[in-house]
Amino acid sequence: MNGLLQIPALSVLLLLPLVGALGCLAWDRRAAIFTILLEVGIALTLPSEGGAVSSWIRYEDWQWIERFGARFSLGLDGFSLLMVWLTLVLMAVAIGISWFRYQQAGFYSLLLISCSGVLGVFLAQDLLLFYLCWEIMLLPLVLCIALWGGTKRIQAAFKLLLFTLAGSLLMLLAFLILFLLHGRQTGDYSFALQAVMSTAVPPDLAGWLFACLGLAFLVKVPVVPLHGWLPDAYEEAPTAVTLLLSGVLAKAGVFGLVRLALPLFPATWPDYTSLMAVLGLVSIVYGGWMAYTQTDLKRLVAYASVAHLGFIVLGLAAGNAMAMQGSLLQLFNHGITTAALFVLVAFVERRTGSRKLGDLGGLWARAPQLGALILFFSLAALGLPGLNIFTGEILILLGAFASRPWWAVVGMVGVLLAACYMLRLVQEVVWGEPRGSETIADLHRGEVALLAPMAGLVLWFGLYPLPFLHLLHNPVENMLVHLVMKGGLP
Amino acid sequence: MTWDMLPALLPLLALFVGSVTVLFLPARRALPFGAWCGLLVIGLIWWPGISSEVPAPLVSSGGFAKVCTTLWALIGAATCLLANRCCLNRRLERREFAALILFAVFGMAILSASTSLVSLFLGLEAMTLAFYVLIAFNRENPTGAEAGLKYLLPGFLASALLSFGIALVYAATGSFDLPEAVFLSAAVAPMSSVALLGWALILSAVAFKASLAPFHLWTPDVYQGAPSPVAGLLASGSKGAVIAALLGGMPLALLVPMRPLLAGLAALSMIIGTFAALPQTNVKRMLAYSSVVHMGYLVLALLADQQAGIQAGMFYVITYAAATVAAFGLLASMSDSGGEPENYAALDGLAHRSPWRAGLFTCVLLSLAGFPPLAGFMGKFVLFGAALESGYLWLVILALLSSLVSCYYYLRPIIRMFNVASKEGGGAPVNGGERLVFALCAAVILIAGTYPAPFFRLVANMVP
Numbered sequence: 001m002n003g004l005l006q007i008p009a010l011s012v013l014l015l016l017p018l019v020g021a022l023g024c025l026a027w028d029r030r031a032a033i034f035t036i037l038l039e040v041g042i043a044l045t046l047p048s049e050g051g052a053v054s055s056w057i058r059y060e061d062w063q064w065i066e067r068f069g070a071r072f073s074l075g076l077d078g079f080s081l082l083m084v085w086l087t088l089v090l091m092a093v094a095i096g097i098s099w100f101r102y103q104q105a106g107f108y109s110l111l112l113i114s115c116s117g118v119l120g121v122f123l124a125q126d127l128l129l130f131y132l133c134w135e136i137m138l139l140p141l142v143l144c145i146a147l148w149g150g151t152k153r154i155q156a157a158f159k160l161l162l163f164t165l166a167g168s169l170l171m172l173l174a175f176l177i178l179f180l181l182h183g184r185q186t187g188d189y190s191f192a193l194q195a196v197m198s199t200a201v202p203p204d205l206a207g208w209l210f211a212c213l214g215l216a217f218l219v220k221v222p223v224v225p226l227h228g229w230l231p232d233a234y235e236e237a238p239t240a241v242t243l244l245l246s247g248v249l250a251k252a253g254v255f256g257l258v259r260l261a262l263p264l265f266p267a268t269w270p271d272y273t274s275l276m277a278v279l280g281l282v283s284i285v286y287g288g289w290m291a292y293t294q295t296d297l298k299r300l301v302a303y304a305s306v307a308h309l310g311f312i313v314l315g316l317a318a319g320n321a322m323a324m325q326g327s328l329l330q331l332f333n334h335g336i337t338t339a340a341l342f343v344l345v346a347f348v349e350r351r352t353g354s355r356k357l358g359d360l361g362g363l364w365a366r367a368p369q370l371g372a373l374i375l376f377f378s379l380a381a382l383g384l385p386g387l388n389i390f391t392g393e394i395l396i397l398l399g400a401f402a403s404r405p406w407w408a409v410v411g412m413v414g415v416l417l418a419a420c421y422m423l424r425l426v427q428e429v430v431w432g433e434p435r436g437s438e439t440i441a442d443l444h445r446g447e448v449a450l451l452a453p454m455a456g457l458v459l460w461f462g463l464y465p466l467p468f469l470h471l472l473h474n475p476v477e478n479m480l481v482h483l484v485m486k487g488g489l490p
Numbered sequence: 491m492t493w494d495m496l497p498a499l500l501p502l503l504a505l506f507v508g509s510v511t512v513l514f515l516p517a518r519r520a521l522p523f524g525a526w527c528g529l530l531v532i533g534l535i536w537w538p539g540i541s542s543e544v545p546a547p548l549v550s551s552g553g554f555a556k557v558c559t560t561l562w563a564l565i566g567a568a569t570c571l572l573a574n575r576c577c578l579n580r581r582l583e584r585r586e587f588a589a590l591i592l593f594a595v596f597g598m599a600i601l602s603a604s605t606s607l608v609s610l611f612l613g614l615e616a617m618t619l620a621f622y623v624l625i626a627f628n629r630e631n632p633t634g635a636e637a638g639l640k641y642l643l644p645g646f647l648a649s650a651l652l653s654f655g656i657a658l659v660y661a662a663t664g665s666f667d668l669p670e671a672v673f674l675s676a677a678v679a680p681m682s683s684v685a686l687l688g689w690a691l692i693l694s695a696v697a698f699k700a701s702l703a704p705f706h707l708w709t710p711d712v713y714q715g716a717p718s719p720v721a722g723l724l725a726s727g728s729k730g731a732v733i734a735a736l737l738g739g740m741p742l743a744l745l746v747p748m749r750p751l752l753a754g755l756a757a758l759s760m761i762i763g764t765f766a767a768l769p770q771t772n773v774k775r776m777l778a779y780s781s782v783v784h785m786g787y788l789v790l791a792l793l794a795d796q797q798a799g800i801q802a803g804m805f806y807v808i809t810y811a812a813a814t815v816a817a818f819g820l821l822a823s824m825s826d827s828g829g830e831p832e833n834y835a836a837l838d839g840l841a842h843r844s845p846w847r848a849g850l851f852t853c854v855l856l857s858l859a860g861f862p863p864l865a866g867f868m869g870k871f872v873l874f875g876a877a878l879e880s881g882y883l884w885l886v887i888l889a890l891l892s893s894l895v896s897c898y899y900y901l902r903p904i905i906r907m908f909n910v911a912s913k914e915g916g917g918a919p920v921n922g923g924e925r926l927v928f929a930l931c932a933a934v935i936l937i938a939g940t941y942p943a944p945f946f947r948l949v950a951n952m953v954p
Contacts, residue, residue: 067942
């Protein structure tokens, strides 16, 4: 690489959406499309620039706040690259699906600001920067819900805000304590992740700090006892926000767990694996059961999403290479599939004016393309072999079986439940008596263009996930080595 | 007192002379003159030719005093610029207004630079005297007169407490000199309990001025009744000066028995302020209670280790001042002859009528709530870090909880602003002076939040 002509691609990637947000306000909402296309362009050129063998594909580091040893440092490895791709794909879909529904430029500029925050979370290698981005990611979406949501929007927005903010303030506290601890031990007051990782935290304190971080991240996922904000927020939010919440922000929660909580407190991790696994299993079963009992299409998909996220948490708890890889891959898979389902729910609602299962039926007969796509993504979501969710699920279940067989057994129940609620959805919406108006317009070209790339990704990850598993190989290995060395694994 | 002390006293003299001169100018020149006078003072402070080798008695001229005086002069200049519209709308006498603002800044400068209990008393009284009049400046407004009275009575009480406290401290230690009196009462004073009583009385007097709970009861009514620019000056300047005096000259946390008192004041302010702000539907009253909470946070800086405390506290004062001046300035800029849009209902749909104002107000409120990447977050972060370093974990947790709850009352007006337009007609256009102030405040809020290094360098110079 030419040192002089090197473009700080990660910083550009991070800051461009902010410029785009300003452009939206100052010029026109079309700036959002240009921004997201540029972003995708940059993101696609990233892997070719560095060797995927070393631990970082790219690393950028700037001076930021000297007084507190906080640096503007961004690092990209295989895992974060996958997450960046997911973010950009979903952001493009979110902008696309809102285009004809919301005319105000402010909506798009808020989405772009949030995009910047999410990218920052996936790239930051500095605790303060991470926290900053973590908050920037959330607030614009809360405002989107509060301003453009459904009838109970204010309530839903505040619920989401208070739940997640409570978590992130705990995270801030934990970061501050770590910062001071590290400074006292080494004399070097720094927020750099690499530096803070070497801090020796007293075991009794480490438990508390891990709990703070874990709570902050698991609220965002959310796992079951912490999911109080989810049904209202998902239901009231505009579709774009719903799919970002489930497709990207939930992933940020798991990402934080993997990237910060685990490496910072490796020795505490074994004490919490059982709890994590139980939380994951409870989410799987409870989410599946709730999804089965819903009559509102959007809520059904929301709870299905909870159940799937439970698998991911379970895979992390299992703690072997196979389950970990499955979990990280599943982050991407789940993001694509759930987002596609939310988009389809929005399409159905636009055409029939209703999301209630009782009002729908017989879509296939009247709108075959829409019906076919619902069927396709539902099959993906229930874990049909050959489609993407299956790949992740099978890796997670095999890994979990290797470490604790009964975890995998309960997990299998979740797979069965998934079949129940997904087939119920298909049966009541796609097949059955046609209800509602006689004619329903089928998907037009733009809508197909929105979903086709996602369907392509579903097939690709289902049939040939190897390149992506390869991408995840190094990060997972590095993390496991770190865990083993620090006594995090037997 | 000799002539070679003149350079050290020049900024103070300029403020005083300015406040007298402005009375003899034509009315339309008065407020701009006030603003220029503020800038002149800043020039006098930082002009390299004027160096003060010989320290003046009673007031210091070190780095701390320089930055503080600069800050108050800036806030005073901003207040002059913002007051123009409200003086014209309500036919207030502009000359007296400008003179009183300059005099209040004069008092703040003395207060924050005081090195002696005498100058502390003088500064506090000079500042308060100007505010008694400024708050009730609009005689036609009944709430204004009420507010003036509500500031006057606790003010007298505070003065009495302060003078009695000073007398007790002097009796116990035999010194008026500020850091020395504290050290003496910490270590060798023969009558240490008398000294402590004295310090407690001084602290409660100061808590009145900084509106720390339970001495905060005057705050909401005064904020509501006072003209918005004055309320802004009161919230940012006078409270800032009081806190600065505590930070710079009175390391009260060195006296071990004072620590629980300070911690109690902080905790009470956070709790009471937060819960009282929740049900408010008037922006000015909400900002009043929020200022109680912020002052509670600032007490953490007093408790922290002195060096870190000064830096964190003054950084916080800067960020808080930028947000508060902008918030009250926005209210003032939207005022018409009928009054200011104080209620949340009056803000409905502001984003459609006046998008820039709505954008700035959003930034200001989010900064007060402490959302990154705005200045308020950085301020809280530094402050809580300093308090944690000194081991006040439970206070920091309380502060975090109160900032969590505070999001509710800060977000409510924001959501109203961006709601569907309910009112027709735009607000009056922003005039030049206001635009300048808003741009400056917005710049501080954004820069201190995203790249605070220059501000940290500034406050690092303030540590003696």
